[in-house]
Amino acid sequence: MHSRHLSPLSRALLSLVVGVALLAASGFTGELRNYQGAQVAVYLVAIASIILLTGYSGQISLGHGAIMAIGGYGAALSFTLWNFPFEIALLFGVLVGTVGGFILGVAAARLSGPYLAGTTLALAVGLPSIADQFHLLGGEQGLNFDIGDPPRWVVRLEGSDFTQYKWFFWIATVVALIALWAITNLLHSSYGRNWRAGRNNSVAAGLAGINVAKGKVLAFTVSSALASLAGALFALLLGLVTPTAFPLSLSFAIVTGAVLAGVGNLAGSIVGGVVLVAIPEISGALTTHLGDSQKVSANLPGLVMSALLILVVLFMPNGLRIRKFKRAKKTT
Amino acid sequence: MKSGLEVQDFSVDYGAIRAIRDLSFHIVPGELVAVIGSNGSGKSTLIRALSGLIAPKQGSASWNGISILGKKPEDLVRQGIVHVSEGKSVIPELTVSENLALGGLWRKDKLDVAIATQESLAIFPVLASRLNQRADSLSGGERQMLAIARALISRPQLLLLDEPSLGLAPLIIEQIFVAISHLQNQFGLTVLLVEQNAVSALKIADRGLILNLGELVKAGTPADLIADPELRTAYLGF
Amino acid sequence: MFIDTLLIGISSGAIYSLMALALVLVWRSTRVVNFAQSGQAVLSTYIGYEISVSTHNYWISLPLAILVGAILGSLVDLLFMRLLMGRANSGPIAEIAPVIATLGLLGLIQSFVGLIWGNAFLHYASPLSGKGFSFGTHTIPFSPQNLFIVVASAVVLAIFGAIFKYTDLGLALRASSFQPEIAQLAGVRVSRVRNIGWAFAGSAGAVAGAVITPTSTLSPNSLDLLFVSGFIAAVIGGLDSLVGAVIGGLVLGVGFAFILQYIGGSVTFLVGFIILMAVLLARPRGIFGHKVNRRA
Numbered sequence: 001m002h003s004r005h006l007s008p009l010s011r012a013l014l015s016l017v018v019g020v021a022l023l024a025a026s027g028f029t030g031e032l033r034n035y036q037g038a039q040v041a042v043y044l045v046a047i048a049s050i051i052l053l054t055g056y057s058g059q060i061s062l063g064h065g066a067i068m069a070i071g072g073y074g075a076a077l078s079f080t081l082w083n084f085p086f087e088i089a090l091l092f093g094v095l096v097g098t099v100g101g102f103i104l105g106v107a108a109a110r111l112s113g114p115y116l117a118g119t120t121l122a123l124a125v126g127l128p129s130i131a132d133q134f135h136l137l138g139g140e141q142g143l144n145f146d147i148g149d150p151p152r153w154v155v156r157l158e159g160s161d162f163t164q165y166k167w168f169f170w171i172a173t174v175v176a177l178i179a180l181w182a183i184t185n186l187l188h189s190s191y192g193r194n195w196r197a198g199r200n201n202s203v204a205a206g207l208a209g210i211n212v213a214k215g216k217v218l219a220f221t222v223s224s225a226l227a228s229l230a231g232a233l234f235a236l237l238l239g240l241v242t243p244t245a246f247p248l249s250l251s252f253a254i255v256t257g258a259v260l261a262g263v264g265n266l267a268g269s270i271v272g273g274v275v276l277v278a279i280p281e282i283s284g285a286l287t288t289h290l291g292d293s294q295k296v297s298a299n300l301p302g303l304v305m306s307a308l309l310i311l312v313v314l315f316m317p318n319g320l321r322i323r324k325f326k327r328a329k330k331t332t
Numbered sequence: 333m334k335s336g337l338e339v340q341d342f343s344v345d346y347g348a349i350r351a352i353r354d355l356s357f358h359i360v361p362g363e364l365v366a367v368i369g370s371n372g373s374g375k376s377t378l379i380r381a382l383s384g385l386i387a388p389k390q391g392s393a394s395w396n397g398i399s400i401l402g403k404k405p406e407d408l409v410r411q412g413i414v415h416v417s418e419g420k421s422v423i424p425e426l427t428v429s430e431n432l433a434l435g436g437l438w439r440k441d442k443l444d445v446a447i448a449t450q451e452s453l454a455i456f457p458v459l460a461s462r463l464n465q466r467a468d469s470l471s472g473g474e475r476q477m478l479a480i481a482r483a484l485i486s487r488p489q490l491l492l493l494d495e496p497s498l499g500l501a502p503l504i505i506e507q508i509f510v511a512i513s514h515l516q517n518q519f520g521l522t523v524l525l526v527e528q529n530a531v532s533a534l535k536i537a538d539r540g541l542i543l544n545l546g547e548l549v550k551a552g553t554p555a556d557l558i559a560d561p562e563l564r565t566a567y568l569g570f
Numbered sequence: 571m572f573i574d575t576l577l578i579g580i581s582s583g584a585i586y587s588l589m590a591l592a593l594v595l596v597w598r599s600t601r602v603v604n605f606a607q608s609g610q611a612v613l614s615t616y617i618g619y620e621i622s623v624s625t626h627n628y629w630i631s632l633p634l635a636i637l638v639g640a641i642l643g644s645l646v647d648l649l650f651m652r653l654l655m656g657r658a659n660s661g662p663i664a665e666i667a668p669v670i671a672t673l674g675l676l677g678l679i680q681s682f683v684g685l686i687w688g689n690a691f692l693h694y695a696s697p698l699s700g701k702g703f704s705f706g707t708h709t710i711p712f713s714p715q716n717l718f719i720v721v722a723s724a725v726v727l728a729i730f731g732a733i734f735k736y737t738d739l740g741l742a743l744r745a746s747s748f749q750p751e752i753a754q755l756a757g758v759r760v761s762r763v764r765n766i767g768w769a770f771a772g773s774a775g776a777v778a779g780a781v782i783t784p785t786s787t788l789s790p791n792s793l794d795l796l797f798v799s800g801f802i803a804a805v806i807g808g809l810d811s812l813v814g815a816v817i818g819g820l821v822l823g824v825g826f827a828f829i830l831q832y833i834g835g836s837v838t839f840l841v842g843f844i845i846l847m848a849v850l851l852a853r854p855r856g857i858f859g860h861k862v863n864r865r866a
Contacts, residue, residue, distance in 0.1 A: 085630075122802055129839065423753070437742055
């Protein structure tokens with residue numbers, strides 16, 4: 001990963017350059033591409049949350065869609081109920097998700113492998129239905145999170161043709177870059193090293209004085225913060241949150257993205273995000289070629305995604321990368 | 333073609349380490365040979381390679397002229413080679429009688445399985461009174477006896493025993509070694525016995541092989557080995 | 571009212587038990603939670619549906635669906651799991667590779683089913699009535715089909731129980747799951763026995779799919795929630811224990827029925843999650859799980 005040898009400052013500069021380049025590029029692409037770009041950024045953050053959890057701390061979650069729901073609902077609730085500006089609403093969503101993630105993480109640290117997978121799976125199926133039960137959360141209709149048109153300063157800066165989708169793209173990109181930058185720094189800190197030590201050999205790490213359980217709780221909490229951020233952004237792109245907006249398939253999709261990215265490689269989350277957005281697009285094009293049957297259009301994306309997932313697990317366990325992961329030996 | 337166990341230029345890796353290096357030896361049918369060595373001498377790796385659990389890097393091994401390499405343990409059992417692995421190799425969740433039955437599952441001659449079971453129980457009578465107990469309720473010595481009894485029900489010709497004395501009290505070790513010696517004398521079994529406990533093993537063995545860091549140091553009769561003062565202090569520990 | 575709810579709970583609990591049993595059988599033989607189980611079950615149910623449409627006979631389609639389920643289970647092990655176990659066994663993906671791969675297989679099977687049969691809801695009809703039994707003027711929600719579900723599940727569980735307890739195959743299955751290496755050294759053909767475990771699991775899942783589907787509809791995802799319930803039941807029971815799977819399934823089925831009756835349908839899985847959490851925090855290996863440390 002490119003930032004491995006960089007100082008925090010140069011990492012920040014790199015993020016800034018990439019960000020400005022991406023934002024500038026958004027001026028030359030169409031509406032759809034801008035929206036898809038925003039989706040990539042959201043998936044990227046969600047995938048990074050899984051990579052952090054699985055790749056760096058050895059825990060698995062099939063329920064991060066539920067944590068995204070917590071973030072989305074937290075943001076939308078503060079937006080509609082207290083009229084928070086959307087920036088603060090996003091942060092509020094992250095706050096709620098982080099607290100929820102901490103509580104889950106305390107329990108998760110005691111569970112291993114399939115037990116953790118099963119528990120988080122039950123959470124993914126069960127949690128979104130809470131919203132049905134509480135009037136405050138809007139029931140089946142959900143909650144509004146329509147942040148409206150771009151603010152005036154942006155329009156003044158960029159011209160009157162600055163659209164809402166472009167604005168979404170800007171928000172998602174900037175937030176995703178900040179999140180990635182923060183996480184990269186965290187992973188290079190002593191916390192990150194302790195997580196890896198705990199994942200690779202919990203007994204040895206324990207003997208070396210590293211509190212493995214505490215590290216796992218922290219990893220789950222930070223991962224939840226990221227997931228809830230992704231959920232809040234996801235809600236922002238949709239303009240609302242509903243119980244059905246965070247289905248089990250979302251949880252599976254981000255895990256899939258993480259595997260395609262290579263679960264040990266944070267930078268790969270970009271690849272994962274692009275693939276998650278690109279596959280339905282490519283399948284759509286293929287379907288048109290295959291005669292536009294409803295059966296094909298409904299099932300081809302799933303087929304391609306699943307086949308890709310299996311092939312990657314079997315033949316490219318480090319993810320879809322062209323360059324070999326040379327440092328794998330040194331870091332593990 | 334040689335009868336018995338013929339091992340030639342045998343090398344086996346344990347992870348990244350060469351645990352057995354260019355080892356050659358021969359055991360004639362009916363012989364009881366003890367392989368003596370300390371921890372890390374490679375003796376367990378040797379026995380695991382002979383029973384098909386791991387593949388050797390090079391060399392050959394045959395039993396009565398038929399190569400035993402590249403075969404799975406379950407196939408070698410059918411060829412008469414049975415390995416009793418280290419550390420009381422029984423299944424704790426199963427009862428004593430189920431553990432015994434396991435040794436005869438693959439055999440078609442169910443009458444002989446019944447006979448073999450009776451014979452095994454006659455050798456280790458303590459098991460007969462515990463048939464319906466779970467194996468994890470047995471003492472260490474009883475578990476070792478159960479492991480050997482199960483192997484006998486497979487009607488082995490060559491018995492590979494990995495440290496049967498491990499973790500047992502001296503009195504129990506004595507009992508088990510007497511039983512092993514009895515198997516050789518009464519049933520004509522060929523036995524390869526891997527042991528750290530040189531005193532007990534050499535007492536019943538026809539010949540001993542001393543292994544150090546994967547290489548053969550010396551082979552000979554127990555009397556020859558014990559007579560060598562250098563060997564005694566360096567490898568035999570008495 | 572109480573009895574009605576209890577009966578419905580037992581009927582769905584029986585199905586959860588079957589699904590849990592399928593998961594436990596695979597877990598015991600390969601130490602893998604087979605997320606593709608609901609996909610395999612849905613595929614065998616579609617084939618059962620197809621047979622019942624062409625023969626107009628549910629009773630012919632049922633055993634054939636079970637057979638297909640067994641074959642599918644065996645094929646998944648032979649063509650897929652063995653390849654997976656030989657690869658993807660190092661690096662950060664190793665721990666999650668089985669979960670991911672079986673999830674991938676689930677997606678593959680479901681998309682394949684969707685491609686063939688479409689995603690519309692189909693009706694796999696059984697000749698038994700789905701209307702509740704009546705006692706005078708009182709009609710209970712428990713129907714002849716529910717009764718059949720309970721009986722069929724009980725028969726299947728009894729057959730598996732007898733095989734495990736009293737036959738040579740059962741002994742080989744248990745030995746291979748507890749200590750594969752020792753079983754191998756005793757002459758048991760462990761990989762063949764494992765494959766039979768997968769076939770058994772596939773058939774248990776197929777029974778679940780073929781007897782529950784007449785009470786609702788058939789679609790590529792129609793057994794997903796059943797899988798989640800079965801999984802919760804299996805984990806509550808300890809993943810390792812056949813008895814635990816059955817008890818876990820019944821407890822969950824009855825529990826869900828009462829929640830549905832007295833609290834409301836939408837929170838059932840949330841309560842399932844809370845029960846699961848509570849059980850696992852008290853006993854991290856489930857209620858009937860073995861505490862012994864296993865060799866990997």
